[in-house]
Amino acid sequence: MDTEAKHTERDRSSAPGTGEEGEGSRFMRTRRLPSMSWRRAVVLGVACTVAVLLFSRFVVQPFQIPSSSMEPTLQIGDRVLVNKLAYGSGAEPERGDVVVFDGTGSFVQEGMEENPVSAATRGALAALGLAEPAETDFVKRVVGVGGDRVVCCDKGGRVEVNGVPVDESYLHPDDVPSVVPFDIVVPQGTLWVMGDHRSNSRDSRDHLGEPGGGMVPVDKVVGRADWIGWPAGRWTSLERPDAFSRVPDPGRMPGGGHG
Template identity: 45%
Template sequence: MASRADGAATAPSTPAEPTEPSPGPQVDPAEPDVSATRAGRREPRRGGTATSLLKETAIILVSALVLSWLIKTFLVQAFFIPSASMHDTLIEDDRIMVSKLTPGPFDLERGDIVVFKDPGNWLTEETVPDPTAWHRAVNDVLTFVGLYPQDAGEHLVKRVIGLPGDRVACAGAGEPITVNGVELDEPYLAAGAIPSQMAFDITVPADSLWVMGDNRQQSSDSRFHQGEPGGGSIPIDNVVGKAFVTVWPLDRATVLHNPGETFEDVPDPS
């Protein structure tokens, strides 16, 4: 006999209406998912930022040094004037820039101011004062960045008077310099200087230059080395470049023009 509980009829249950999920936050597909973006983004670590800064600084410094080396090697180089041999055009402690494109792509001309490496024993006769501590410090900095040569103490600066094949002469003290028979009017000479205190007559060898200082009585130039190989002329290969501007001190900053009118009537050597 079935138990009452088992046989009692129960009302059929009504199926529940399907429940729609409650809508979540609406997202505009045109807008970025800010929460997702923030969740996926990592804050940069401070150590990484410092490393990146050091790397960028090193790249900048190396690039600057390479650029400076390229400029010094192929374009321009800085020199200073240590003596009185080029007064009044250049005086002691002037800083000049020298174009290394001359000689090279551009030819040297009479009247150019050139820096050249000592061909041998010239500097022993030049009065060159020892640099002060401040000057040494400046020179060390310029050398480090490549704008000043390691062997700057082995260079001289003079003016080109004769090119290869030119006959350069002077009849004696107080007489003018002649080049290929033409007397020179030299407005660049130092105040009170005379063209030469000694007589000479030389034909410039091939691939060489006859050079003289503007302060003739204070310049140990080609005239004083006639007994050496080249007869006082210097090899063109020793020329570093042509001085084209004085940059320091600022009150002496100027372009170093070639006095073309001095040599315009000089004929080419026969």
């Protein structure tokens, strides 16, 4: 008798349409589940976004290439992954590195201001690689570091660094190393940078007559572009070329340079 009574009670509570308590419980579950899932999705989305932004801020940041100044190495629309830890612990950029830097005070006049709201929005999207970088951010190749004498051009039309001609195989095939002659010594703590598409690059050469002489302070370097992450068909690592392997350190260079 007891078993039968319990069985009947279970049937009554679970049978469709036979009990107000069972039907109300199902109705409450139907209403609550989407609400909780929505909240959970929002919290998860915010947490993931914050984690990505923090990772982008301190470790690796996507950087969208806005121009053809680094062709053929980098093409318009490429997303490079910038390693922000590359120059930690006293390490500094080396000749041949492709770097992203803040050009404020060197390539761009001080005092350029952007609407705070639009700047924050653009900054967040740029940090995710979904928008072009700020107009003050640049990507170029390091050709000279502190103490180097960089000259263009030698009798063979090549750039010389510390008296050694550099065979720049990464240049755009339609370009020469430079149509603008220069002979400079890079101050300590700064870099001389140039684009790979020399005829379509505004780089250190274009700022020779300005304060700073086109040099980029090392502390303005955001990081080193180590990989092309997008589009998928162009995924590759950006290795430092061996073009500068024979260039001696400035202290070993015979004679002296002049600016």
